Structure formats: structure tokens, C-alpha cells
Amino acid sequence: GAGVSQSPSNKVTEKGKDVELRCDPISGHTALYWYRQSLGQGLEFLIYFQGNSAPDKSGLPSDRFSAERTGGSVSTLTIQRTQQEDSAVYLCASSFASGIQETQYFGPGTRLLVL
Amino acid sequence: GDSVTQMEGPVTLSEEAFLTINCTYTATGYPSLFWYVQYPGEGLQLLLKATKADDKGSNKGFEATYRKETTSFHLEKGSVQVSDSAVYFCALSDRNFNKFYFGSGTKLNVKP
Numbered sequence: 001g002a003g004v005s006q007s008p009s010n011k012v013t014e015k016g017k018d019v020e021l022r023c024d025p026i027s028g029h030t031a032l033y034w035y036r037q038s039l040g041q042g043l044e045f046l047i048y049f050q051g052n053s054a055p056d057k058s059g060l061p062s063d064r065f066s067a068e069r070t071g072g073s074v075s076t077l078t079i080q081r082t083q084q085e086d087s088a089v090y091l092c093a094s095s096f097a098s099g100i101q102e103t104q105y106f107g108p109g110t111r112l113l114v115l
Numbered sequence: 116g117d118s119v120t121q122m123e124g125p126v127t128l129s130e131e132a133f134l135t136i137n138c139t140y141t142a143t144g145y146p147s148l149f150w151y152v153q154y155p156g157e158g159l160q161l162l163l164k165a166t167k168a169d170d171k172g173s174n175k176g177f178e179a180t181y182r183k184e185t186t187s188f189h190l191e192k193g194s195v196q197v198s199d200s201a202v203y204f205c206a207l208s209d210r211n212f213n214k215f216y217f218g219s220g221t222k223l224n225v226k227p
Contacts, residue, residue: 041219042219048214091159
């Protein structure tokens with residue numbers, strides 16, 4: 001079946017512009033995660049959605065970052081007034097439910113470059 | 116806070132060599148531990164996991180044992196293949212399973 005998809009695959013933007021990154025999770029998966037991977041760094045947890053519950057936003061690095069998940073499916077990560085340090089690969093993952101027994105399936109990522 | 120530290124790469128081995136990639140963790144409570152792998156051009160995928168002390172996760176010839184006394188989860192394989200060339204990430208999840216903490220990744224190059 002289809003895996004997690006993300007779009008765009010690459011995004012180049014100018015400092016100060018807003019960007020939107022999209023994630024389509026696997027159908028039926030209720031849990032959705034966003035991560036950021038900066039060059040040479042591990043994955044940094046950003047935000048977590050589980051069903052209709054309020055999202056865990058504790059990993060968002062600043063108030064310029066926000067995310068929403070419409071209808072419990074597609075999610076959009078928005079970065080306002082982008083800065084050069086926002087350049088990274090943004091990864092989305094989904095799982096059937098929250099819990100260690102549930103494997104996270106990762107998308108291919110969106111590579112963001114802020115000039 | 117919780118964190119994962121793994122050995123820096125790249126690691127270059129000849130085919131059929133023994134592989135060890137070290138991973139140690141810091142966590143409050145009793146986390147679950149994971150190894151993820153990212154093959155060239157592909158997304159991250161779960162390789163193996165262990166949910167409690169002394170558990171051994173295994174998959175595709177890879178093994179890792181959850182060692183609480185040394186707070187480690189080292190990845191091992193007895194005989195690597197060229198197809199094992201990838202980036203390997205060690206990770207842990209808190210007991211609420213809401214947050215995952217990843218290491219910085221170790222790139223493995225296996226030469227024929």
C-alpha cells in the first residue's frame with residue numbers, strides 16, 4: 001500500500017518568507033509525528049498528533065513554527081518568517097496508534113533550504 | 116533530559132566483517148529503545164526494538180540488547196553485506212511513547 005508521502009520534496013526559499021510543508025500519512029494511522037534533521041544532527045522531535053487530542057507541541061523550537069492536522073489525516077507544518085537556521089530536512093512519520101508496539105513509518109522528507 | 120549518543124561515522128568495513136555501532140542513552144524511568152535504518156534514497160524504517168531491560172531485538176541478522184546497567188543498546192551484525200550500507204539511527208521513546216529521541220546517525224559503508 002501507499003506509504004507516508006511528503007511534499008514538496010525540496011523547497012528553496014528566501015529568508016523571511018513563510019513556507020508550508022505537507023504530510024499525507026498512511027490511511028488509518030491515527031498518530032502523526034514531525035521531526036527536523038539538521039545537517040550532521042539526529043532527528044529532533046517537533047510535534048505529535050494523536051487522533052483528535054490536542055497535539056503535543058513541546059518540541060517546536062519557536063512560535064514561528066506551527067502545525068495542524070485536518071480531519072485526522074493530512075498535516076501541514078508551517079514555518080513563518082523563515083531563518084537560515086531553519087534549513088534542514090523535515091520528516092513526517094505516522095503510526096497506527098500511539099505506543100511502542102506501533103511502528104512509525106517515515107516519509108521521504110522535505111529538504112528545506114533558506115537562503 | 117532524555118538523549119541518545121551514538122558513535123560517529125562513517126564506518127567503513129569490508130564485506131563479511133563484524134559490525135558494532137555503539138549507542139548509549141540517558142533517560143528517566145524505563146524507556147524503549149530502537150534502531151532505525153535509512154538506505155540511500157529511502158525513508159527511515161524500523162530495524163529492531165527492545166522494550167525492557169535484557170530484551171534482545173533482532174532483524175535481518177542485526178541484534179541489539181537492552182543493557183540497563185550500562186545504559187547501552189549497541190547494534191551488532193556478524194557478517195555485513197554491501198546491501199547493509201546505510202545510515203543507522205539509535206533512538207529511545209519515553210514511557211508515554213509520545214516523544215522519540217534520536218541519535219545523530221552513523222553512516223556505514225560496506226565495500227565488496
